[in-house]
Amino acid sequence: MSAAALPAALGGVLRRRPLGGGDVGSSEEVHLADGRRVFVKRYAQEGGAGMVASEAAGLRWLGEVDGAPPVPEVVVAEGDVLALELLDVAGSVRAGAGLAELGRGLARLHAAGAEAFGVVPDGAEPHLGSLRVPVRPTSSFASFWAEQRVLPLLRTTVDAGGIAPRDAAAVEAAAARAEELLGPPEPPARCHGDLWWGNVVRTRDGTTWLLDPNAHGGHREADLALLDLFGGVPSSLLAGYEEVSPLADGWADRVGLHQLPPLLSHAARFGGAYGPAAGDAARRA
Numbered sequence: 001m002s003a004a005a006l007p008a009a010l011g012g013v014l015r016r017r018p019l020g021g022g023d024v025g026s027s028e029e030v031h032l033a034d035g036r037r038v039f040v041k042r043y044a045q046e047g048g049a050g051m052v053a054s055e056a057a058g059l060r061w062l063g064e065v066d067g068a069p070p071v072p073e074v075v076v077a078e079g080d081v082l083a084l085e086l087l088d089v090a091g092s093v094r095a096g097a098g099l100a101e102l103g104r105g106l107a108r109l110h111a112a113g114a115e116a117f118g119v120v121p122d123g124a125e126p127h128l129g130s131l132r133v134p135v136r137p138t139s140s141f142a143s144f145w146a147e148q149r150v151l152p153l154l155r156t157t158v159d160a161g162g163i164a165p166r167d168a169a170a171v172e173a174a175a176a177r178a179e180e181l182l183g184p185p186e187p188p189a190r191c192h193g194d195l196w197w198g199n200v201v202r203t204r205d206g207t208t209w210l211l212d213p214n215a216h217g218g219h220r221e222a223d224l225a226l227l228d229l230f231g232g233v234p235s236s237l238l239a240g241y242e243e244v245s246p247l248a249d250g251w252a253d254r255v256g257l258h259q260l261p262p263l264l265s266h267a268a269r270f271g272g273a274y275g276p277a278a279g280d281a282a283r284r285a
Helices: 048-062 099-111 141-159 165-176 220-229 235-244 251-270 274-284
Strands: 013-021 025-032 037-043 074-078 081-085 189-191 200-202 208-210 216-218
Touching (some): 037 048, 099 189, 099 235, 141 251, 165 251, 165 274, 189 220, 216 220, 220 251
Antiparallel strands (some): 074 081, 189 216, 200 208
16 A cells, blocks of 8 residues: 555645555555644555545444544545544553553444435445445334345345254344343444454553544444453453443343344355354344
């Protein structure tokens, strides 16, 4: 990426340092002539401009909420290039102080709400990682979960050979019982949407930040379930969350259901153990 042109809106560039990349693009640290340092990433795949617009819109939407964990400022979003304020990251978020406040902040974020399940911020496109998913905003979370997340992702995973027939049948059976299994009705929450621990960082001043959202109107339990899937949810974080907004009875029994969409997304893209894990989560329901 270091040889590629940067948007003129960034102004003069003093130097650039490649930082590597993930499964959708590459990134670098850029020092600007006006003294700012920015984190720049380029989405190299087809549809990169849509991914940039979606992330920028999601960051701005999450950043509107007072008392929520902060998100980086969007400096430039142009074509397939996104430039954000560069954070001075240090240390693990899953250890030490600040987890209770993170829980309180997530509760405030979720309580800010959304117009419907499946709604995305203006300018964003619905997606799960690099997978596009169909979305029709709805007032029913069970319908959104089953018809617009689980079953479309299951079809994609089956087509990719990422799940065995026995596990696929278990997922279908869980989707058919969505109304029964997903707990009491809740209003749409303002969700980060990709809240695994790699997207939660702490800066040297002790502030905890959220990165790389797939922001949408969703169920608050789904954000917590994703944290649990990739590292667990510390008790101090849950205690802080419930100080602000107690979770509904039985929420822990629904964690596996909320983990089905990310498990299926990973099974479709990477295969491996994710397909069996999806089947196990569905059978536990």
